[in-house]
Amino acid sequence: MVMQIAHLLGLVALLCVLAAAVCDLRRFEIPDGLSIAIVILFIGYAFVTPPSVSWLSALSALALTFAIGVLLFWLGWMGGGDAKLLPAIALWTGLGGLPVLLMGTAIAGGVLAVVLLALRALPVAAGSAPESRPRVLRPGEPLPYGVAIAAGTLLWAWQQFGSGL
Numbered sequence: 001m002v003m004q005i006a007h008l009l010g011l012v013a014l015l016c017v018l019a020a021a022v023c024d025l026r027r028f029e030i031p032d033g034l035s036i037a038i039v040i041l042f043i044g045y046a047f048v049t050p051p052s053v054s055w056l057s058a059l060s061a062l063a064l065t066f067a068i069g070v071l072l073f074w075l076g077w078m079g080g081g082d083a084k085l086l087p088a089i090a091l092w093t094g095l096g097g098l099p100v101l102l103m104g105t106a107i108a109g110g111v112l113a114v115v116l117l118a119l120r121a122l123p124v125a126a127g128s129a130p131e132s133r134p135r136v137l138r139p140g141e142p143l144p145y146g147v148a149i150a151a152g153t154l155l156w157a158w159q160q161f162g163s164g165l
Contacts, residue, residue, distance in 0.1 A: 006049045010161070013041040013092065017153045020085050024146030025136055030081025038088040045092075057094035064098070065090040082145045089153050097156050105152030112148050 020034045046053040069083030086105070093101045120139045124132070135141055 002048055006045055009041045009045040009048065010092075010157075013038050013045075014153070014157060016041070017085070017089060017150050020081070021144075021147045021150035024079075024081065024144040028079070028135070028142055028144055030079070030085050030146050032081070032084060035081070035084045035088040038085075039091060042088075042091045054094055057096065058091045061090035061093055061095050061098050062087045064095075065102075078145060079142065082149060085146060085149055089149065093156055093160075097160060100159050101152045101156045103152070104155035105148050108151030108155075109143070109145055109148035112145075112151075113143055116143065 016034045016037045020030045023034070024030050042058070046055070046058070066083070066087040069078060069086055072078035073080055073083045089101065090098060116136065119137050120141075131138070136144060
């Protein structure tokens with residue numbers, strides 16, 4: 001029963017990450033409530049499975065990714081929602097899973113950037129205004145990095161739990 005609850009909490013957290021990606025893709029905004037929900041779900045998971053969670057590792061991963069996120073936000077390289085989503089997910093990965101999360105996110109971000117640059121460079125149909133395209137496909141719009149963060153999260157979850165998901 002305990003493991004079923006733990007799996008359910010993890011699954012709901014993954015669904016929150018995917019919802020964040022969809023919100024970012026559609027509106028270039030990640031609701032704070034999703035990041036908060038991911039943190040609350042982790043706390044529930046940690047209390048249900050106490051021996052499997054290292055609070056020191058989890059909080060260290062949160063602090064590290066939050067500091068990086070604040071720096072990237074300050075430089076204008078990352079949105080505020082992304083800078084809050086990544087630390088919420090880092091709680092789940094702890095320091096041990098952080099390299100997989102960050103590497104997966106970086107690779108997915110690079111692929112996403114190349115794909116969006118290519119799609120945004122396509123000519124607009126004759127007689128159509130650039131505004132007729134979905135916002136994500138308009139030149140000059142930001143990169144919905146929540147999509148890359150979700151891909152990195154899914155990579156970490158697959159690596160961590162494999163077929164047990």
